[in-house]
Amino acid sequence: MAKNETVRLPPETRQDDENAFLALKAIAGYSPANPACSLAAVTARHDAMRAAEEVELRAQNALDAARDATIAAQWEHHNLILGVKDQVIAQFGADSDEVASLGLKKKSERKTTARRDKVPK
Numbered sequence: 001m002a003k004n005e006t007v008r009l010p011p012e013t014r015q016d017d018e019n020a021f022l023a024l025k026a027i028a029g030y031s032p033a034n035p036a037c038s039l040a041a042v043t044a045r046h047d048a049m050r051a052a053e054e055v056e057l058r059a060q061n062a063l064d065a066a067r068d069a070t071i072a073a074q075w076e077h078h079n080l081i082l083g084v085k086d087q088v089i090a091q092f093g094a095d096s097d098e099v100a101s102l103g104l105k106k107k108s109e110r111k112t113t114a115r116r117d118k119v120p121k
Contacts, residue, residue: 021046 094107
């Protein structure tokens with residue numbers, strides 16, 4: 001038995017289990033002493049595992065679609081805000097208080113760059 005049954009099985013183990021299940025189905029006359037290990041019980045558990053994997057896949061696909069929709073909405077909003085900032089600068093001027101209220105620097109607050117002397121070679 002596994003020590004920690006809260007982590008996923010490695011892909012190799014899952015493939016080995018799948019191969020063993022397919023081989024078990026091909027064994028003629030399989031009749032275990034433990035009814036929990038009967039072909040019908042194993043098949044039922046296999047079907048339940050497949051159904052659970054399908055539910056997980058659908059949920060993952062829904063999560064991926066929701067994430068994509070959220071990212072698209074965030075970018076649409078961001079691009080709209082950039083347009084709003086441009087419109088405020090155009091309407092009120094680059095040195096207005098309205099520009100500062102949007103979190104932008106006023107033109108007068110920008111530092112001017114000092115001229116640099118060319119260094120002779």
